[in-house]
């Protein structure tokens with residue numbers, strides 16, 4: 001079953017992706033098999049799907065005017081959004097259910113989502129089920145209740161089908177998660193054999209069963225247009241030998257239980273070596289689906305690795321990624337500063353005591369993006385300081401999202417012209433790509449990026465298992481090595497840097 005999105009020859013608003021010429025050229029390659037979404041999600045592209053936070057759910061529930069500033073709405077998916085309309089979003093009923101009522105129908109009221117025009121990915125909430133106390137999987141429709149964190153996989157699927165273009169099965173992560181914290185315990189730097197089996201094995205069994213139930217139920221209710229994604233976890237500790245062993249075990253078991261349209265993949269986006277290893281694994285093994293969704297992968301270094309891989313991957317996937325990272329605006333009054341390549345700084349009305357700490361302390365904000373421009377016009381130039389309500393927090397989130405999307409677009413454009421050959425010219429200032437990356441990242445991070453690219457090219461040339469044999473994978477907490485996470489055995493370090 002091969003399906004993807006995009007209506008042939010149709011113009012679309014393309015503000016957040018590339019320039020219109022490239023877009024129109026690409027339209028030719030779109031295939032008109034889309035049952036629903038037609039907003040321009042092409043194969044071979046990576047699209048960022050911002051998560052709709054509980055903040056939005058509570059704003060809508062209260063029916064207050066927090067989101068209305070002047071004639072604009074502080075959203076990204078509406079016609080009157082403060083930023084040019086962006087057609088992608090991620091929803092997760094279980095991240096909302098702790099603080100708001102989960103709406104039955106997202107196309108009415110809450111989001112006003114239009115599934116013919118927007119790509120909505122519905123995460124399953126498996127992580128939340130394992131994170132919050134008192135949650136469980138139930139087998140009766142009467143017991144299914146998002147607010148009580150009682151989830152029946154079949155009812156979850158029905159909610160996803162009704163409210164989203166695509167969605168993931170109810171998966172349970174292969175690692176232990178901290179109760180009520182959302183934090184993961186011991187993902188790295190621990191001996192997998194001594195603690196992992198007791199978590200890995202039962203969670204794989206449960207996830208496999210949930211995947212089977214979802215596949216069976218989709219067929220039963222005839223939801224052929226809904227894109228059902230199986231789940232594969234890449235946040236698995238490196239094993240001493242065969243670092244991919246746990247990924248492979250998970251994959252071979254859970255892929256047997258039904259037909260799926262895509263894989264929802266969890267990766268540790270802070271660990272580029274794991275990301276590269278995982279992408280290599282996908283390259284080697286996955287050729288039966290057309291869609292991939294990466295959970296929590298908005299960090300720019302991860303996007304660089306993804307974009308490089310996408311350039312020469314033999315499989316032409318349609319890829320979406322998500323994260324909630326831009327919400328630090330409402331959480332911590334953190335503002336992605338365009339002058340500092342998008343680094344987060346504090347918006348504070350106190351003078352910072354620490355001279356090393358950069359903050360925006362008074363007056364105007366150093367940004368003229370659509371959000372800041374609009375807020376300045378309506379509220380005045382120092383808008384984050386005029387009031388400190390939820391409205392200012394949401395506006396900062398949207399500014400952050402704007403910055404994030406711009407940086408993603410920059411990485412995308414950069415690799416379109418550079419191609420995979422960029423790995424042959426690894427020297428500071430040797431090419432535009434490395435010049436740009438050199439301004440964004442430290443030398444250490446550049447070396448990491450380079451090693452990941454080299455690994456992926458080896459996978460492409462010689463296959464995954466051959467490449468793995470020649471590279472070493474370092475744990476983040478490896479006492480001997482805090483720098484590069486992937487390194488060729490023969491080359492070792494990068495003394496010329």
Ligand SMILES: [Zn+2]
Nearest residue numbers: 367369372399
């Ligand atoms: Zn801005």
